[in-house]
Amino acid sequence: MKPIIDGLIVGVGSSFLRGKVPYSDALVTLGVGYFRKNQTLKTLGAVELGEALIGGALGGGSVGGAYEG
Secondary structure, three states: HHHHHHHHHHHHHHHHHHHOOOOOOHHHHHHHHOOOOHHHHHHHHHHHHHHHHHHHHOOOOOOOOOOOO
């Protein structure tokens, strides 16, 4: 049940913060993974954050919840 609950937390948190906080999808995934001790979510969050940062640095559009402001 723990992975399902963790996934629900990520989904709710990401939906709530999307458009309000830069890189929210990646940060929520990474944060839930960290606090819930979920290695998979930590890895996915780090990948999403890396993609978002590279996309922003290269002038790309939204990648993994990157800020478009």
